[in-house]
Amino acid sequence: MVRNENQAGNSTNSDRTPVVGGPLAYSADGRLEFDGIPVAQLARDYGTPLFVYSAGHIAERLAEFRAGVGGRKHLICYAVKANSNLSLLRLMNAAGVGADIVSGGELFRARKAGIPADRIVFAGVGKSAAEIDEALSADIHMFSVESEAELREISRIAAETKREARISIRVNPDVDAATHPYISTGLKENKFGVPHEEVLALYDLARELPGTEARGIGFHIGSQLLGLDGYRDAAARVRSLLVELRGRGFAIDHLDVGGGLGIQYDDEQPPGMAEYARTMFEAFPEADFPDLTLVFEPGRSIAGNAGVLLTRVLYGKGNAAKHFDIIDAAMNDLIRPALYSAYHQAWPERSERLSETREADLVGPICESGDFLVRGRRLPVLEQGDLVALASAGAYGFVMSSNYNSRPRAAEVLVEAGPDGGQASARVIRRRETYDDLIRGED
Numbered sequence: 001m002v003r004n005e006n007q008a009g010n011s012t013n014s015d016r017t018p019v020v021g022g023p024l025a026y027s028a029d030g031r032l033e034f035d036g037i038p039v040a041q042l043a044r045d046y047g048t049p050l051f052v053y054s055a056g057h058i059a060e061r062l063a064e065f066r067a068g069v070g071g072r073k074h075l076i077c078y079a080v081k082a083n084s085n086l087s088l089l090r091l092m093n094a095a096g097v098g099a100d101i102v103s104g105g106e107l108f109r110a111r112k113a114g115i116p117a118d119r120i121v122f123a124g125v126g127k128s129a130a131e132i133d134e135a136l137s138a139d140i141h142m143f144s145v146e147s148e149a150e151l152r153e154i155s156r157i158a159a160e161t162k163r164e165a166r167i168s169i170r171v172n173p174d175v176d177a178a179t180h181p182y183i184s185t186g187l188k189e190n191k192f193g194v195p196h197e198e199v200l201a202l203y204d205l206a207r208e209l210p211g212t213e214a215r216g217i218g219f220h221i222g223s224q225l226l227g228l229d230g231y232r233d234a235a236a237r238v239r240s241l242l243v244e245l246r247g248r249g250f251a252i253d254h255l256d257v258g259g260g261l262g263i264q265y266d267d268e269q270p271p272g273m274a275e276y277a278r279t280m281f282e283a284f285p286e287a288d289f290p291d292l293t294l295v296f297e298p299g300r301s302i303a304g305n306a307g308v309l310l311t312r313v314l315y316g317k318g319n320a321a322k323h324f325d326i327i328d329a330a331m332n333d334l335i336r337p338a339l340y341s342a343y344h345q346a347w348p349e350r351s352e353r354l355s356e357t358r359e360a361d362l363v364g365p366i367c368e369s370g371d372f373l374v375r376g377r378r379l380p381v382l383e384q385g386d387l388v389a390l391a392s393a394g395a396y397g398f399v400m401s402s403n404y405n406s407r408p409r410a411a412e413v414l415v416e417a418g419p420d421g422g423q424a425s426a427r428v429i430r431r432r433e434t435y436d437d438l439i440r441g442e443d
Ligand SMILES: Cc1ncc(COP(=O)(O)O)c(C=O)c1O
Pocket: 079, 082, 100, 123, 124, 185, 220, 222, 223, 224, 258, 259, 260, 261, 297, 298, 299, 300, 301, 395
């Protein structure tokens, strides 16, 4: 792994390639590029703050994943929550990928992008009656059920309207996924899933209730997982339930293993996509489960390193103790550092800046001390007007952005290779918001 300037005590030089498993690299003359396009050009053409995504990186991640599938039955349902831009969803659809949705809004987006209903699965602990109805009308592939009350509600709505809901019960396997507490979901104290010991009774109930057909079982244990042990433990627990259910005559032919595979933000070494896929299939060998379709719901591992947030230094300011670079991106654009103490590498547009570093924060213009994108790291000595790319911002970036402080949300741009892998080009896939957008719908 190439270390960057942000790690305390590391001297840096400009001739290495500062790639965080993503599309950023310095050109021979020391200018930062994104898939070969100078970021200075992107900033000039589209302004800052700006999210930039690489279609090529997304395609590579999907290809890596598929290399581990080995001909087994599977469905990739991209977790729309990670990055729900329509153009990204269209890329997924073109690649034969479905959607893991958690709201009626995500269903709307997935359908707008052309993703067929039979490739859509619906998770989430709080599906409203209206959302359940919409998903039934669309005839989605499967509902992932998270409680008895929800099962009864799905049954009620389906039966009243003479429809049938295919359901999968999400087991809370009570395994430690060893990740940030806010993104761990497979522990008893988390709100997600049905406790392991209550699962069989819920399937019995599903059999009695009208309008539901139990076809799957699943789990999702957390996000940004850097090892496969949690997956193996969860798979083992759910496998015994699956075997038991089949023994009781349930025709369970889908196993949803959720998402959660981690990515490299700093010096993490997550398992490869193919290894992850292989591991899950190994837990359910073909000899024992020939007809089982594994459903994968990757989000971050597809989109995370495909994107960066490009921002410009507005002002520098400091005192004897501390230096602040005030940038035009803020916590409303990328809340991950404030919310999870998340780490994003920060790369200056000019590699020459890497030769001198100092202890500094990158902070936004918002009136909160929590408004930082980088805190307490060694950063290059930046100048007013410099551009900086915050790496690994493709997932849980724009989707979590807000209009706090009445800041219009950033534009999003997609970079795609030309025909036959030729010169990449960029296009706007979400225009920058205007002041009028800020007050739309207000009286
Ligand atoms: C049910 C479910 N599936 C998939 C995901 C996607 O996770 P990730 O983006 O870590 O792959 C999540 C994220 O929280 C989730 O809750």
